[in-house]
Amino acid sequence: MTKQFKICVLEGDGIGPEIMAEGIKVLQAVGAKHGAEFSFEKALIGGCAIDAAGDPLPAQTLDIARASDAVLLAAVGGPKWDTTDSTKPRPEQGLLRIRKELGLYTNLRPVQIFSALAGASTLRPEVIEGVDIAIVRELTGGLYFGERHRYYDEPGAGTGGAPGQRAVDTLEYREYEVERIARQAFEAARTRRSRVHSVDKANVLDTSRMWREVVHRVHDEDYADVELIDMLVDNTAMQLVNDPRQFDVVVTENMFGDILSDEAAQITGSLGMLASASMGDGVSLFEPSHGSAPDIAGRGIANPLAQILSCGMMLQYALGMPQAAADITRAITEVLDEGWRTGDIKDASTPADKIVGTAAMGDLVVGHL
Numbered sequence: 001m002t003k004q005f006k007i008c009v010l011e012g013d014g015i016g017p018e019i020m021a022e023g024i025k026v027l028q029a030v031g032a033k034h035g036a037e038f039s040f041e042k043a044l045i046g047g048c049a050i051d052a053a054g055d056p057l058p059a060q061t062l063d064i065a066r067a068s069d070a071v072l073l074a075a076v077g078g079p080k081w082d083t084t085d086s087t088k089p090r091p092e093q094g095l096l097r098i099r100k101e102l103g104l105y106t107n108l109r110p111v112q113i114f115s116a117l118a119g120a121s122t123l124r125p126e127v128i129e130g131v132d133i134a135i136v137r138e139l140t141g142g143l144y145f146g147e148r149h150r151y152y153d154e155p156g157a158g159t160g161g162a163p164g165q166r167a168v169d170t171l172e173y174r175e176y177e178v179e180r181i182a183r184q185a186f187e188a189a190r191t192r193r194s195r196v197h198s199v200d201k202a203n204v205l206d207t208s209r210m211w212r213e214v215v216h217r218v219h220d221e222d223y224a225d226v227e228l229i230d231m232l233v234d235n236t237a238m239q240l241v242n243d244p245r246q247f248d249v250v251v252t253e254n255m256f257g258d259i260l261s262d263e264a265a266q267i268t269g270s271l272g273m274l275a276s277a278s279m280g281d282g283v284s285l286f287e288p289s290h291g292s293a294p295d296i297a298g299r300g301i302a303n304p305l306a307q308i309l310s311c312g313m314m315l316q317y318a319l320g321m322p323q324a325a326a327d328i329t330r331a332i333t334e335v336l337d338e339g340w341r342t343g344d345i346k347d348a349s350t351p352a353d354k355i356v357g358t359a360a361m362g363d364l365v366v367g368h369l
Ligand code: NAD
Pocket: 015, 019, 074, 075, 076, 077, 078, 079, 092, 095, 271, 272, 287, 289, 290, 291, 292, 293, 294, 295, 296, 301, 302, 303, 304, 306, 344
């Protein structure tokens, strides 16, 4: 019997609509092969939602997302909406709010090397060969969700006599937030190579010291079979480029995870190749790790593979179709092995007639399904 799924589609801004079209194309093809039909309902988020509704996350978008089996997002943002005026709505607020509203406290970013692209990394092939990291980032707490304020200090007490602006962001974590993300990391490790690096800044921050205590308690109580290693965030930033193969699962708080996952993405050679899943206790959201790439938007040259891999993660983690997900990865591997490249993953040895645009790359993946 054909399975029916309702997917909320959030194209967002920049290259969003271009890469989403390829994701949908691939889902339709893989669905036809694996006995699933998808109905896609589009909704607004980010800059396009600010333009249409004055709000980066209109209520209607949330309603559609909540009534879906999964949410597929491309990317939001662009120079049109960039402002330092904190009273103006920003596209990224739509992202932060949808994560919070859907309770998506876990962000899972796999960092894998497609061997055909090993030469695209800025690191030597022998350093990155075989890298396979799962970054588990806490997504709804920490600095990005703490209270923030701007003040104007008048000259006088406490200002060192210097008037001027003061800005405050608050980094706050509660024990249950650390505990549930630690469990996600240990569970993921058990399906992989059974090693977790817990990344913090416990030599400076109290939130990190609590993070470390809670991660160890959860480990000792329920996951003693998994190897647990504490690592400071600054050392992790170095180790990721020094010896990335030492990592299996990396679990960390929101801002550290944001930065480290982009660094880890870069060692693969292209941000355009990495997908992510944001999960909680209800509907999950799947998106590429990259942004809206306004510098290449509208030119039909964006790499759609991270978006297509996000569709694969959706099939695996939200829709119970791991075979279909594996089929997508196989098709992409074959396309790359044949030498096809988008502009961002080409190198000096790529022949001009093997460089394709967004739609052609989507068609090639469909062809291999
Ligand atoms: P970006 O990821 O959009 O782009 C960084 C570089 O990578 C650019 O040179 C871009 O052309 C390239 N790139 C990214 N995705 C690509 C793809 N699929 N194919 C080919 N090249 C690709 O990051 P940025 O330039 O820092 O940010 C641009 C906008 O995106 C900003 O408004 C930012 O706030 C937003 N952003 C959104 C998200 C999101 O929606 N999750 C994430 C990061 C940044």
